[in-house]
Amino acid sequence: MGLHACLVFAFWYAQVELLSVFNVLSVVTWWFGITLLEREQQSLALRIFSLEVTIHSVLVCAVIGTDYGFQFYLWAASCLLLLDTQLKLKQAVVWCAAIIVIFALTYTWFEEPLTYIDYQMFAPYLHLLNVIVCGIPMIYTIGLIREITINQQRDLETLAAHDSLTHLFNRRYAHGLIQQAYKSCINQQQPICVVMADIDHFKQVNDLYGHELGDEVIERVAQCLSQQLNNADIAVRWGGEEFLLVLPNCSQADAQKHLEQLRQSIEAMTFGKGALQVTMSFGLATWQAHCDFEEVLKQADVALYKSKHKGRNTITVAPQVH
């Protein structure tokens, strides 16, 4: 819009009044397009910008020829069209190709311009300036598409790896991480522990307080688990109210101390304006070098079952298998 405003005066000064008037119209069109952008009507705005740039470039070339490089704005117009995501790719490609064909034809159509302006010696500089200015939307478009693609890929990866309620890792994604942690601990001859944890009497929570508060309990318990874990630890939402914790470089004794702190923290939490408190049971197993993941998981599960059997809100350590 700023560029068109400057050109109103430049063409007036160069006594090409027709182009001066065109630029007034362009300023109005860009102002209208920007208003549409502010109203979040991006698609319509982009189409208007593209149309304006296309018509304007052709008219300028018709009046003063191609020496000044105004035809390069047609490349910019085709890039702008690609940003219109409501336009199907096929349609966008056809429109872009049509604009590029018009660009190529300007050299034949406008070999003899309607007017020769007095400042012909500035033509190469203006040509250079126009090419540079036209490059900006192209760099912007490709950069924007690159940025959007990277962000979407990152978002998709996060969505695929995490559980939507607790934001802990989901079961499917965690498998790879757990195997990596195990291999690294075994290579460095460091201990690694596996814990199954389950909120006690959770069915009653749902039955007495409703599923919404049930969800809040799961969410806040998960938060408490992840806040108290170390960076290398892996917390997974294993099932409804069941969590798996993998603690690399952690001995059984340290894991036991850690879990006792967690147990106490969860016991101290209140929900539903203080009306509800919950407890958690834990089953702890040390992952031996000769065991596979399924085996250690089973040991932790059996230990958890024992904790439930003992009256819940407790930690049971699985016997070491030699």
Ligand SMILES: Nc1nc2c(ncn2[C@@H]2O[C@H](COP(=O)(O)OP(=O)(O)OP(=O)(O)O)[C@@H](O)[C@H]2O)c(=O)[nH]1
């Ligand atoms: N609100 C809510 N409830 C869930 C979710 N996932 C599972 N549940 C409920 O969790 C309850 C689990 O109950 P049970 O497996 O019988 O276990 P429990 O009542 O916790 O009893 P113990 O484990 O023996 O202490 C079931 O009623 C499920 O419907 C969830 O995402 N949100």
